Amino acid sequence: MELDARKVTILKAIIKTYLETGEPVGSRTISKYSDLQLSSATIRNEMSDLEEMGYIIQPHTSAGRIPSDKGYRFYVDQIMEEKDQEVTEIKELMVQRVDRVELLLKKMAQILAANTNYAAMISGPQYHQNKLKFIQLSRVDERKLLVVTVVEGNIIKNAIIDVNEAVGDEELLNLNILLNTSLNGLTIEEINLGVISRLKEKAGLHSHVVELVLNEVAEAIRVDEEELEIYTSGATNIFKYPELSDGEKASKLLSTFEQKEVLQDLIDEVNQNEHDSDTGIQVYIGDEMPVQGMRDCSVVTANYELGEGLRGTIGIIGPKRMDYEKVLGTLKNLMNQLDMTFKKEKGD
Amino acid sequence: MELDARKVTILKAIIKTYLETGEPVGSRTISKYSDLQLSSATIRNEMSDLEEMGYIIQPHTSAGRIPSDKGYRFYVDQIMEEKDQEVTEIKELMVQRVDRVELLLKKMAQILAANTNYAAMISGPQYHQNKLKFIQLSRVDERKLLVVTVVEGNIIKNAIIDVNEAVGDEELLNLNILLNTSLNGLTIEEINLGVISRLKEKAGLHSHVVELVLNEVAEAIRVDEEELEIYTSGATNIFKYPELSDGEKASKLLSTFEQKEVLQDLIDEVNQNEHDSDTGIQVYIGDEMPVQGMRDCSVVTANYELGEGLRGTIGIIGPKRMDYEKVLGTLKNLMNQLDMTFKKEKGD
DNA sequence: TATTAGCACTCTTAAAAGCCGAGTGCTAAT
DNA sequence: ATTAGCACTCGGCTTTTAAGAGTGCTAATA
Numbered sequence: 049m050e051l052d053a054r055k056v057t058i059l060k061a062i063i064k065t066y067l068e069t070g071e072p073v074g075s076r077t078i079s080k081y082s083d084l085q086l087s088s089a090t091i092r093n094e095m096s097d098l099e100e101m102g103y104i105i106q107p108h109t110s111a112g113r114i115p116s117d118k119g120y121r122f123y124v125d126q127i128m129e130e131k132d133q134e135v136t137e138i139k140e141l142m143v144q145r146v147d148r149v150e151l152l153l154k155k156m157a158q159i160l161a162a163n164t165n166y167a168a169m170i171s172g173p174q175y176h177q178n179k180l181k182f183i184q185l186s187r188v189d190e191r192k193l194l195v196v197t198v199v200e201g202n203i204i205k206n207a208i209i210d211v212n213e214a215v216g217d218e219e220l221l222n223l224n225i226l227l228n229t230s231l232n233g234l235t236i237e238e239i240n241l242g243v244i245s246r247l248k249e250k251a252g253l254h255s256h257v258v259e260l261v262l263n264e265v266a267e268a269i270r271v272d273e274e275e276l277e278i279y280t281s282g283a284t285n286i287f288k289y290p291e292l293s294d295g296e297k298a299s300k301l302l303s304t305f306e307q308k309e310v311l312q313d314l315i316d317e318v319n320q321n322e323h324d325s326d327t328g329i330q331v332y333i334g335d336e337m338p339v340q341g342m343r344d345c346s347v348v349t350a351n352y353e354l355g356e357g358l359r360g361t362i363g364i365i366g367p368k369r370m371d372y373e374k375v376l377g378t379l380k381n382l383m384n385q386l387d388m389t390f391k392k393e394k395g396d
Numbered sequence: 397m398e399l400d401a402r403k404v405t406i407l408k409a410i411i412k413t414y415l416e417t418g419e420p421v422g423s424r425t426i427s428k429y430s431d432l433q434l435s436s437a438t439i440r441n442e443m444s445d446l447e448e449m450g451y452i453i454q455p456h457t458s459a460g461r462i463p464s465d466k467g468y469r470f471y472v473d474q475i476m477e478e479k480d481q482e483v484t485e486i487k488e489l490m491v492q493r494v495d496r497v498e499l500l501l502k503k504m505a506q507i508l509a510a511n512t513n514y515a516a517m518i519s520g521p522q523y524h525q526n527k528l529k530f531i532q533l534s535r536v537d538e539r540k541l542l543v544v545t546v547v548e549g550n551i552i553k554n555a556i557i558d559v560n561e562a563v564g565d566e567e568l569l570n571l572n573i574l575l576n577t578s579l580n581g582l583t584i585e586e587i588n589l590g591v592i593s594r595l596k597e598k599a600g601l602h603s604h605v606v607e608l609v610l611n612e613v614a615e616a617i618r619v620d621e622e623e624l625e626i627y628t629s630g631a632t633n634i635f636k637y638p639e640l641s642d643g644e645k646a647s648k649l650l651s652t653f654e655q656k657e658v659l660q661d662l663i664d665e666v667n668q669n670e671h672d673s674d675t676g677i678q679v680y681i682g683d684e685m686p687v688q689g690m691r692d693c694s695v696v697t698a699n700y701e702l703g704e705g706l707r708g709t710i711g712i713i714g715p716k717r718m719d720y721e722k723v724l725g726t727l728k729n730l731m732n733q734l735d736m737t738f739k740k741e742k743g744d
Numbered sequence: 745t746a747t748t749a750g751c752a753c754t755c756t757t758a759a760a761a762g763c764c765g766a767g768t769g770c771t772a773a774t
Numbered sequence: 775a776t777t778a779g780c781a782c783t784c785g786g787c788t789t790t791t792a793a794g795a796g797t798g799c800t801a802a803t804a
Contacts, residue, residue: 074767087777110767110783186532196544206552284654287647299635306632422796435748458755458796
């Protein structure tokens, strides 16, 4: 059977209506609603076809039709091509002074959740490829040193280490100079054994301290990786959608959403796919969802990038009947904003 | 009417049973369950009395009784006196290397939620009275300086500031020395205008930089205050309690729990009361709860202290029929662990 | 006098029955 | 190819019914 223009129109009308109401939509509704002047009987015939083709489903005889996952997929693919703008008020909020990436992400999650009325998640940046920008060693106690590590993108990590040896002021200064001249500009991967042993050699007496410091640098990265920095917001928005908010489902869903590991899995999965590499936006509908326990939902994901190689993932999670247009619009918009903001900062 | 020993026994039995089952408990149950050998009829009479005295309630005629808030209160006060130990496996988890307070708190919330099967919240430390321990200025770009602030308790804050003037290496060194000699050991409040103007004077040429740095120091504190650092975990545990998990209530509750401001209000309230100043543990039951939207719950709060003046609040939120014994035990235990850990570190 | 047995009564909850209406599928007419 | 019309289906809602748990009261008992 052919999916001709009229069928497409009707299918779109069905999905759109369903997105709004959340109720199965019947032939009469479409007959009145859509601009093509057809009787409900005709619509019924078409709907029958559409059902046979797998785009819509009847939850039970004598109910209207609801979109199948395939139907949603069709719809999403359609508007993916069409949409591209729509300016939201995210702009103003972005202007606010943000000095820590963490804060920015938290805020972004909140904005997204508030704007879309769905749940939002944002993974913190994973910065494997990042260059070390700066190391600073300072004494805070007799035998405690503060190690501050700054990597490209101005991500700052602190750690306090116990050293068993006394380190004089001058020695400390030298260590700082040594560390910075040797390591700055290198990526994490580039700091290999060769570099390290050379470093220790030069450090002479205090090679032990160097070792501790390097541990901290590595640790800072490592911790960050396994720490699953994922910010979420608006989880309770799901209560706005009856089909998700009955006890059983809500419980499972919220629990899933609370488990950062699971979200991490989702993000990993998403990053492997990357099939719409243009914008990096992907949509998973229902059973397409890689994560068990969210099979009643859809998720729209996007990759963001803050400056050099600092990239992470955003996800909007909502019911299958989520307003894809709006979500896609909002996301694209946010991406633009981020781009602008960080281009500007870079240009400064 | 007198609350004699037998009434107390019966009351306790009722509450205990109710805590386990979550269902109204009838006279027959108690008659069989409790060790005092009485017929259900007698129990009924006593229950009637207890109801009249306000300790228990009949949700409707011909249902069993459930504890009133007053009843819970009685019960809690009883075991408050009794309990004091019970070692959990929190210990092991605490041993894990924790260098950032933030991480520790997150982990604590998780442990508490997992251990109790209720929701847990922990407020970050509020450190008004804290002494500045150390300031470090470093250059990261031509015109950008990194300001690292360490306060007592090894809380570290970073900020990057733009300076419009070039600052040479030597000048930077001098500024560092100046800042540290002038400010170290002072509390935030002690850094007043007098100190500041003296400082600027000494800084001479770079008084502008000093100003920026001080702004950052202040900002670091301020941000922290309004940033509402509250960590939560186990919100979805409420689905384990049918009386909380019906759509309406669950939604309201979880939303409340998601709003950090509200939780902050709760904590503020708690801190004003402080009536059991011994352990700082307080229990709010039902309508005693300062926060609207959690009136169907109870919350057990405690104050923790990490080292000098670094104090915050912990809350366990669950149904009114929460296992007070366990929660109180767990909390006290955690307090001890914290004390031990930080005493030890201090002694090191 | 305190306790207990017994019984009628109440009220909730669960299941069953019945009704309503939206929506379909099919047929016949246009 | 489209439409009108009609019988039929089936989920959701309300009402009814039944069952069960628990009480309160009274009268018997120790």
